[in-house]
Amino acid sequence: MKKVLAIAGLTWKSAFRYRLFWIMAALLLGAVVGLPLMLKDDGTAKGLVQILLTYTLGAVSTLLGIATLWLSCGTLAKEVEECQMQVVTVKPIARWQIWLGKWLGLLALDAALLALAGAAIFALLQWRSGRLPAAEQKILRDEIFIARAAVRYHPPDLSGEIEKRMRQRVKDPAAMDPATLAEIRQQITGDVRSSITEVTPGHRRRWGIDLHSLRERLGGQALELRVKFHTANPDPDIRYLTGWIVGPPNSPQQVGIEQRLPPDSFQEFQIPNVLDDKGILWVDFLNPNETSLSFPMEDGFELLYPESTFGVNFVRGLAIIFCWLALLASIGLAMASFLSFPVAAFASLGLLLMGLSSGTLSTVVEQGTIMGYDSAKGGYSHSPIDLVIVPAFGVALKIVKLVESFSPVDSLSTGKSVTWGELGLAVAQIVLLLGGVFCVFGIICFTRRELATAQGNV
Amino acid sequence: MSASAVIPADAAPAAANPASGQPVVAVRGLTKIFKDFWGRPRAKAVDNVDFEVRPGEVFGLLGPNGSGKSTTVKMLLGLLYPTRGHIEVFGHSPRHVATKAKIGYLPEESYLYRFLDSHETLDFFGNLFDLTSAQRRQRNEELLEMVGLNQVRTRVVGEFSKGMQRRIGLAQALINDPDLVILDEPTAGLDPIGCREVKDLILALARRRKTVILSSHLLSDVEDVCDRVVIYYGGRVHAMGSLKELLVQPDTVRITAPLLSRQTMEKVLAIIRQDVAAERIQIDNPTQNLESYFLEVVRQAKERLAETSGAISGSRVAAYLRGDAESAPETDKVLERLTLSAAPKAVESAPAPAAQGAPKVDQARLESLAKAAAPEPPSPSLSPPPPVDMDKANQKLSSLLGPPPDR
Numbered sequence: 001m002k003k004v005l006a007i008a009g010l011t012w013k014s015a016f017r018y019r020l021f022w023i024m025a026a027l028l029l030g031a032v033v034g035l036p037l038m039l040k041d042d043g044t045a046k047g048l049v050q051i052l053l054t055y056t057l058g059a060v061s062t063l064l065g066i067a068t069l070w071l072s073c074g075t076l077a078k079e080v081e082e083c084q085m086q087v088v089t090v091k092p093i094a095r096w097q098i099w100l101g102k103w104l105g106l107l108a109l110d111a112a113l114l115a116l117a118g119a120a121i122f123a124l125l126q127w128r129s130g131r132l133p134a135a136e137q138k139i140l141r142d143e144i145f146i147a148r149a150a151v152r153y154h155p156p157d158l159s160g161e162i163e164k165r166m167r168q169r170v171k172d173p174a175a176m177d178p179a180t181l182a183e184i185r186q187q188i189t190g191d192v193r194s195s196i197t198e199v200t201p202g203h204r205r206r207w208g209i210d211l212h213s214l215r216e217r218l219g220g221q222a223l224e225l226r227v228k229f230h231t232a233n234p235d236p237d238i239r240y241l242t243g244w245i246v247g248p249p250n251s252p253q254q255v256g257i258e259q260r261l262p263p264d265s266f267q268e269f270q271i272p273n274v275l276d277d278k279g280i281l282w283v284d285f286l287n288p289n290e291t292s293l294s295f296p297m298e299d300g301f302e303l304l305y306p307e308s309t310f311g312v313n314f315v316r317g318l319a320i321i322f323c324w325l326a327l328l329a330s331i332g333l334a335m336a337s338f339l340s341f342p343v344a345a346f347a348s349l350g351l352l353l354m355g356l357s358s359g360t361l362s363t364v365v366e367q368g369t370i371m372g373y374d375s376a377k378g379g380y381s382h383s384p385i386d387l388v389i390v391p392a393f394g395v396a397l398k399i400v401k402l403v404e405s406f407s408p409v410d411s412l413s414t415g416k417s418v419t420w421g422e423l424g425l426a427v428a429q430i431v432l433l434l435g436g437v438f439c440v441f442g443i444i445c446f447t448r449r450e451l452a453t454a455q456g457n458v
Numbered sequence: 459m460s461a462s463a464v465i466p467a468d469a470a471p472a473a474a475n476p477a478s479g480q481p482v483v484a485v486r487g488l489t490k491i492f493k494d495f496w497g498r499p500r501a502k503a504v505d506n507v508d509f510e511v512r513p514g515e516v517f518g519l520l521g522p523n524g525s526g527k528s529t530t531v532k533m534l535l536g537l538l539y540p541t542r543g544h545i546e547v548f549g550h551s552p553r554h555v556a557t558k559a560k561i562g563y564l565p566e567e568s569y570l571y572r573f574l575d576s577h578e579t580l581d582f583f584g585n586l587f588d589l590t591s592a593q594r595r596q597r598n599e600e601l602l603e604m605v606g607l608n609q610v611r612t613r614v615v616g617e618f619s620k621g622m623q624r625r626i627g628l629a630q631a632l633i634n635d636p637d638l639v640i641l642d643e644p645t646a647g648l649d650p651i652g653c654r655e656v657k658d659l660i661l662a663l664a665r666r667r668k669t670v671i672l673s674s675h676l677l678s679d680v681e682d683v684c685d686r687v688v689i690y691y692g693g694r695v696h697a698m699g700s701l702k703e704l705l706v707q708p709d710t711v712r713i714t715a716p717l718l719s720r721q722t723m724e725k726v727l728a729i730i731r732q733d734v735a736a737e738r739i740q741i742d743n744p745t746q747n748l749e750s751y752f753l754e755v756v757r758q759a760k761e762r763l764a765e766t767s768g769a770i771s772g773s774r775v776a777a778y779l780r781g782d783a784e785s786a787p788e789t790d791k792v793l794e795r796l797t798l799s800a801a802p803k804a805v806e807s808a809p810a811p812a813a814q815g816a817p818k819v820d821q822a823r824l825e826s827l828a829k830a831a832a833p834e835p836p837s838p839s840l841s842p843p844p845p846v847d848m849d850k851a852n853q854k855l856s857s858l859l860g861p862p863p864d865r
Contacts, residue, residue: 087563087583
């Protein structure tokens with residue numbers, strides 16, 4: 001461990017001696033302090049949080065992410081190219097120890113810079129919030145400066161219903177070409193999902209959420225309902241009347257609530273904590289409008305309850321950002337393990353861009369083709385290359401989702417709890433699984449690499 | 459009067475008694491072919507090389523630039539992998555991590571971290587050898603003292619001159635008290651004092667039965683310290699053996715004596731001419747080599763100018779490197795013998811022309827040598843040169859080292 005720490009310490013020392021740490025610290029503090037100065041908030045609690053948390057944390061993550069990728073490529077590739085690595089590897093230290101030492105050094109650097117930026121954001125948030133009007137301060141306290149855990153509605157398994165409808169519609173699947181079959185399946189899936197998510201005019205929908213494990217913890221505390229719906233007319237100025245009945249069905253405990261809510265955005269309101277004997281909270285929605293409202297299956301309906309303090313939540317949110325940085329460090333080091341500095345940096349940035357373009361990946365996978373919609377044909381075009389690209393994109397999307405499924409900035413800015421479980425999952429998925437894959441790949445490449453080739457001598 | 463055939467390697471006990479047992483390094487059929495991106499052969503840097511290095515030996519890899527010396531060294535260190543052939547270092551693959559604890563390596567350039575100062579550099583490498591804090595502190599002190607950098611320990615390596623970088627590079631190579639020291643062009647960039655110190659160090663290491671592999675194209679370096687050498691050219695070994703085996707000319711003899719009178723000289727020549735044709739006899743004044751002369755000039759200059767902003771001349775070899783096998787007076791004797799032996803060697807090192815047809819004895823030259831008014835023979839390195847010569851030498855030294863600091 002002494003050897004690993006010596007290498008880590010070297011990375012740390014170089015960041016200070018080359019003044020990189022101070023430059024990064026100045027940039028981060030500049031972003032934290034400068035962004036709120038440049039972007040004036042609207043005087044509301046949510047406006048303040050939008051700028052102080054969402055923008056600044058986003059800027060900090062981006063700056064640190066790029067710096068981490070750049071540094072991780074440089075710290076290894078440059079040392080190989082400038083031959084310092086020759087003097088290190090002839091000492092009794094295994095190459096995996098060198099690799100790990102570099103990684104830990106980068107993580108230490110990231111941790112220090114993230115803590116600095118995080119402390120600045122937290123302090124600024126506390127200071128600026130004190131200058132808001134009293135009503136906005138209350139909103140801030142109740143809705144944002146709090147850590148509310150979310151309980152989501154788990155939709156039923158739709159695969160049986162989809163298969164049933166497929167059998168009804170397609171009598172002889174073998175006689176049909178695969179692309180058409182995939183398109184039909186996609187349509188049916190959409191129909192089945194709509195039947196679950198859509199509430200037509202004058203109809204109602206019921207959700208039952210199992211809270212029995214939280215009954216004691218919640219006591220009689222009120223809960224928050226967080227909903228989002230889509231309509232045919234997405235005008236945000238239109239407020240749709242929504243009726244909610246909370247409580248065990250057909251019991252006197254039921255409470256009715258009316259809310260006028262805009263479409264396509266998350267909306268929260270308080271509901272009573274009235275569970276049935278089994279600890280299930282029943283919520284009925286009535287649609288009195290003349291248009292259908294559709295509640296997305298993934299995040300259309302959530303129940304929020306106080307879980308922890310904002311400070312703890314903030315630290316956990318930063319910890320998830322730190323997990324992303326750890327992954328970027330392992331990507332950069334893995335690339336630098338077998339490539340020269342500029343190529344490694346280019347390849348790492350390419351991977352990062354691919355990760356950020358998950359929307360495109362998702363569209364291709366959903367459509368089953370990269371050719372897009374052909375309006376003349378009235379359907380999706382297909383090409384032989386889809387046979388390779390679509391599965392490859394599918395795998396890439398699954399990998400990207402391991403990282404993207406965490407959104408600490410959104411959670412913090414909406415007062416949602418970043419739970420310890422979520423943090424543990426982030427460590428497992430992002431650092432151990434994905435980071436581990438890059439780590440093993442990088443170490444294998446670095447161990448096999450000849451460090452004194454002619455190309456290495458600049 | 460005595461015949462002299464002084465070969466410096468004789469001074470080192472290791473050469474006098476080459477160690478037996480397992481070789482420290484064994485190389486068999488070693489071949490390295492550099493390939494391009496597509497795997498096509500681009501250059502054959504080392505071609506079917508065999509050699510062994512025995513414990514306690516100072517082994518030289520000699521050859522012109524690009525002959526494959528450094529490639530061989532890098533394969534010995536596991537920095538390059540052989541295309542064919544087999545290498546064993548202490549009975550293990552060069553990539554065996556634990557074996558590296560016994561090796562010290564000085565690369566041909568300063569490949570150190572430019573942002574670390576001397577002390578931090580040694581401390582970092584000491585950590586890689588798992589040395590305790592106390593060991594690191596002690597060795598740092600001794601090594602910095604030895605390489606003459608203890609006064610600039612807080613300056614970062616990036617600010618060092620090339621010579622100072624070589625010195626700190628040498629120090630890091632010795633931080634672990636290695637059993638095998640691999641030095642790639644160790645005197646490159648060093649001033650003559652530094653060169654001599656490095657050579658002293660190599661001999662001190664050899665006295666402790668450390669094995670040294672020295673890669674160099676500087677013939678004098680190799681000749682001064684090596685027991686055995688291989689000579690590379692074009693990636694292949696063209697000659698291998700001890701310096702004595704390779705350099706001695708058994709059909710030639712050298713006689714050295716104090717200044718003789720003309721009569722005595724003529725008598726000696728007459729006797730020799732009875733057996734040897736006149737054109738095969740060569741007479742001249744022995745000269746000391748430039749290195750010895752330079753060192754003496756600097757020694758005297760140092761007595762007058764105490765301060766320098768750069769590296770100072772290193773002191774004795776670090777105590778832990780000297781070990782118990784060496785005592786100071788013995789070292790001094792070795793160095794003294796080396797210094798004194800340099801003069802006859804310089805003449806001896808060019809015997810080939812004599813064998814091919816040495817110039818005839820020049821009677822006039824003979825007379826001038828025998829005359830009482832003849833110039834004083836150049837003083838050996840331990841006696842001070844005349845004042846006039848000293849001034850000239852100082853001027854040369856000033857132009858080499860720059861002006862002395864203001865006092």
